[in-house]
Amino acid sequence: xxxxxxxxxxxxxxxxxxYSIPKKLQSxxxxxxxxxxxxxxxxxxxxxxxxxxxxxYVKELKQIKEVIGDRPFIPNNIIKLAYWIADYYCAPIENxxxxxxxxxxxxxxxxxxxxxxxxxxxxxxxxxxxxxxxxVDLLKKDQEMLISEIKDKIKCSDSPxxxxxxxxxxxxxxxxxxxxxxxxxxxxxxxPFALMEEQKNALDSICKQIDKKTSSAVLLNGVTGxxxxxxxxxxxxxxxQRSQGAIVLVPEIALTPQTVQRFKARFxxxxxxxxxxxxxxxxxxxxxRIHNKSATIVVGARSALFAPIDNVGLIIVDEEHEPTYKQExxxxxxxxxxxxxxxxxxxCCVVLxxxxxxxxxxxxVQEGRYYNTELSQRVDxxxxxxxxxxxxxxxxxxxxxxxxxxxxLVDGIYERISKKEQVILFLNRRGFSSSLMCEKxxxxxxxxxxxxxxxxxxxxxxxVCHICGSEEDFPSRCPNCGNxxxxxxxxxxxxxxxxxxxxFPNFRIARMDSDSMRRKDSxxxxxxxxxxxKTDILIGTQMIAKGLDFPNVTLVxxxxxxxxIHVPDFRAGERTYQLLTxxxxxxxxxxxxxxxxxxxxxxxxxxxxxxxxxxxxIYSINDLIFRKKMMYPPYSHLILVTxxxxxxxxxxxxxxxxxxxxxxxxxxxxxxxxxxxxAITKVKGVYRYQIMLCDEQTVKMTKPIKYLLDNVRFPKExxxxxxxxxxxxx
DNA sequence: AGCACGCCGACT
DNA sequence: GTCGGCGTGCTC
Numbered sequence: 151x152x153x154x155x156x157x158x159x160x161x162x163x164x165x166x167x168x169y170s171i172p173k174k175l176q177s178x179x180x181x182x183x184x185x186x187x188x189x190x191x192x193x194x195x196x197x198x199x200x201x202x203x204x205x206x207y208v209k210e211l212k213q214i215k216e217v218i219g220d221r222p223f224i225p226n227n228i229i230k231l232a233y234w235i236a237d238y239y240c241a242p243i244e245n246x247x248x249x250x251x252x253x254x255x256x257x258x259x260x261x262x263x264x265x266x267x268x269x270x271x272x273x274x275x276x277x278x279x280x281x282x283x284x285x286v287d288l289l290k291k292d293q294e295m296l297i298s299e300i301k302d303k304i305k306c307s308d309s310p311x312x313x314x315x316x317x318x319x320x321x322x323x324x325x326x327x328x329x330x331x332x333x334x335x336x337x338x339x340x341x342p343f344a345l346m347e348e349q350k351n352a353l354d355s356i357c358k359q360i361d362k363k364t365s366s367a368v369l370l371n372g373v374t375g376x377x378x379x380x381x382x383x384x385x386x387x388x389x390x391q392r393s394q395g396a397i398v399l400v401p402e403i404a405l406t407p408q409t410v411q412r413f414k415a416r417f418x419x420x421x422x423x424x425x426x427x428x429x430x431x432x433x434x435x436x437x438x439r440i441h442n443k444s445a446t447i448v449v450g451a452r453s454a455l456f457a458p459i460d461n462v463g464l465i466i467v468d469e470e471h472e473p474t475y476k477q478e479x480x481x482x483x484x485x486x487x488x489x490x491x492x493x494x495x496x497x498c499c500v501v502l503x504x505x506x507x508x509x510x511x512x513x514x515v516q517e518g519r520y521y522n523t524e525l526s527q528r529v530d531x532x533x534x535x536x537x538x539x540x541x542x543x544x545x546x547x548x549x550x551x552x553x554x555x556x557x558x559l560v561d562g563i564y565e566r567i568s569k570k571e572q573v574i575l576f577l578n579r580r581g582f583s584s585s586l587m588c589e590k591x592x593x594x595x596x597x598x599x600x601x602x603x604x605x606x607x608x609x610x611x612x613x614v615c616h617i618c619g620s621e622e623d624f625p626s627r628c629p630n631c632g633n634x635x636x637x638x639x640x641x642x643x644x645x646x647x648x649x650x651x652x653x654f655p656n657f658r659i660a661r662m663d664s665d666s667m668r669r670k671d672s673x674x675x676x677x678x679x680x681x682x683x684k685t686d687i688l689i690g691t692q693m694i695a696k697g698l699d700f701p702n703v704t705l706v707x708x709x710x711x712x713x714x715i716h717v718p719d720f721r722a723g724e725r726t727y728q729l730l731t732x733x734x735x736x737x738x739x740x741x742x743x744x745x746x747x748x749x750x751x752x753x754x755x756x757x758x759x760x761x762x763x764x765x766x767x768i769y770s771i772n773d774l775i776f777r778k779k780m781m782y783p784p785y786s787h788l789i790l791v792t793x794x795x796x797x798x799x800x801x802x803x804x805x806x807x808x809x810x811x812x813x814x815x816x817x818x819x820x821x822x823x824x825x826x827x828x829a830i831t832k833v834k835g836v837y838r839y840q841i842m843l844c845d846e847q848t849v850k851m852t853k854p855i856k857y858l859l860d861n862v863r864f865p866k867e868x869x870x871x872x873x874x875x876x877x878x879x880x
Numbered sequence: 881a882g883c884a885c886g887c888c889g890a891c892t
Numbered sequence: 893g894t895c896g897g898c899g900t901g902c903t904c
Contacts (some may be wrong), residue, residue, distance in 0.1 A: 167904035190903035191883050207904055266882080279897070298881075308882065309898045
């Protein structure tokens with residue numbers, strides 16, 4: 151008999167507490183139950199996250215006071231999902247439960263949540279201390295205030311406030327916090343559009359999977375503008391007709407409000423939206439609309455995955471390759487994979503949509519685990535843009551010195567602008583600071599062990615691999631061609647703008663990057679001006695690649711594709727391909743086919759080659775899977791174990807012993823990259839050190855890691871982070 | 881977050 | 893000595 155409950159309490163203490171379960175509540179308390187428990191002289195709400203027979207707490211346990219509701223607040227399937235997350239991503243169960251809990255319940259300042267409110271009842275100031283006078287003055291202005299606010303403003307503890315209460319100068323009472331009303335915008339309802347042949351086929355195979363009522367995953371591999379959203383909408387309609395609900399995940403909802411609008415316009419009131427920009431009140435309303443079944447479709451970011459929809463018929467992950475689906479705090483889950491898992495638990499169909507499917511998804515399709523559907527035609531019958539790759543090494547040879555603008559690009563810009571069309575110039579600045587490239591031949595030093603770009607360390611003039619720490623002296627000449635100009639690759643947007651203004655003094659040029667992004671209105675102004683044709687050329691970084699539609703742009707120039715190839719990250723190649731595809735999608739309009747000019751020193755790199763085929767309608771999975779070469783050679787699963795600590799020696803010592811234990815318990819197929827002391831990094835006074843593991847299966851690595859985490863005692867100042875399917879290794 | 885304890889200064 | 897304000901630590 152489990153007579154002890156593991157409870158996470160509403161206050162954010164980042165800790166769970168044991169309580170004994172009284173006999174009469176024994177049958178009512180389940181994992182996921184919401185309970186009232188005595189806590190340091192108060193009574194608080196909490197969630198039961200586990201049941202057990204014994205507690206390690208030395209003092210006597212208190213009893214659970216009462217259970218709220220006749221059924222657990224978190225549905226059973228979601229609890230199952232939380233356990234899977236904790237297990238797969240090596241996270242403590244309480245973290246996993248916190249992640250799946252509706253934030254409405256956890257977060258401060260929401261309705262139902264009571265807080266201490268101070269109200270002034272007397273203006274008497276005689277015989278008060280300095281602090282107390284300040285508090286009374288503060289309250290004179292506002293009459294009532296949360297004590298947490300007072301504490302914040304006066305920088306005092308709550309003691310003086312309580313003293314004032316005793317003196318009857320102010321009143322303290324618990325008060326429910328009012329929430330903001332939810333404002334829903336007026337939308338014109340839409341009807342299903344007629345589908346094209348390919349869309350029909352895709353919809354058919356999705357519907358077939360929905361019919362089966364078993365779990366399945368379908369990749370919807372569709373080029374930009376091929377009408378994936380309409381397929382989603384009609385698949386959802388099908389699911390609704392069978393009285394099943396649907397979950398739609400979108401990356402960074404703030405950037406794609408149009409997508410959300412389309413769902414609302416089609417299905418109206420039954421669509422609930424969950425994302426981080428909602429106020430707590432709005433989130434609360436939306437969550438309860440789902441819980442009480444007045445909303446059966448949920449559109450949202452990562453966390454929408456855990457919406458308490460009873461009968462899920464369909465889960466859609468839009469833009470499944472997007473890195474925002476990876477959670478960066480514990481539990482470090484990947485929403486795409488959790489979506490597939492929820493599909494397994496709910497026995498429903500999961501649709502993964504993308505124009506540039508992630509490597510993992512391609513792999514799963516190839517292995518036969520996911521079905522594949524393709525949309526190769528654009529809905530408006532627009533042609534795919536024409537892609538040209540310019541070899542900058544040859545260009546430099548031709549004119550005798552390295553250059554930022556090839557002849558082709560300059561001519562192309564001139565031609566397009568002369569015809570009153572518009573041009574976007576794309577520049578990736580990421581990785582700019584650390585990687586070095588030969589200006590003549592494009593050579594970049596790679597780590598032979600880890601196959602990622604080495605970073606330049608100025609202090610000791612060395613090239614260092616950030617993963618394993620191996621290093622070499624910085625070569626004064628390019629090891630490949632002997633050119634003495636071996637230095638930082640790429641220029642910033644400002645410099646590009648400067649050169650461009652000299653090249654085309656009569657064209658109107660605008661620049662958009664994180665500097666101009668800082669002021670939100672100026673960002674909007676730049677975009678509006680460009681859209682209205684008041685600007686001819688727009689120079690920008692990543693941010694102009696996503697979701698924006700400029701109908702008159704016919705030429706897109708990628709100035710230096712090499713920068714993103716050489717970001718010291720295993721995903722660099724894949725990312726480059728995805729980025730180039732997105733950028734290419736901005737080119738062309740109904741009557742004029744788009745043109746894309748990609749400047750690079752590496753025309754043979756797989757990412758560039760894959761991008762160069764965009765206009766040839768070659769679209770099979772086998773074509774895509776060759777991109778596997780872009781990643782760490784034969785492995786598709788990565789785990790990073792990071793140790794953080796206050797000083798270098800203790801971190802090094804711990805990682806050494808952890809490494810020695812690891813190689814003992816890991817199966818031999820797992821590749822372990824042994825870190826050298828040079829791989830240690832210091833961020834804000836915290837020393838960080840990583841071990842990387844690679845294999846074709848995650849479980850072969852997680853089991854031994856979990857075993858070690860349970861059995862190896864780390865000093866308490868050492869923090870261990872296990873990141874499964876780590877995306878960013880830079 | 882907020883309750884209770886114990887320290888310390890002011891006043892009997 | 894005693895009362896009461898205030899910071900601090902701890903809460904199953």
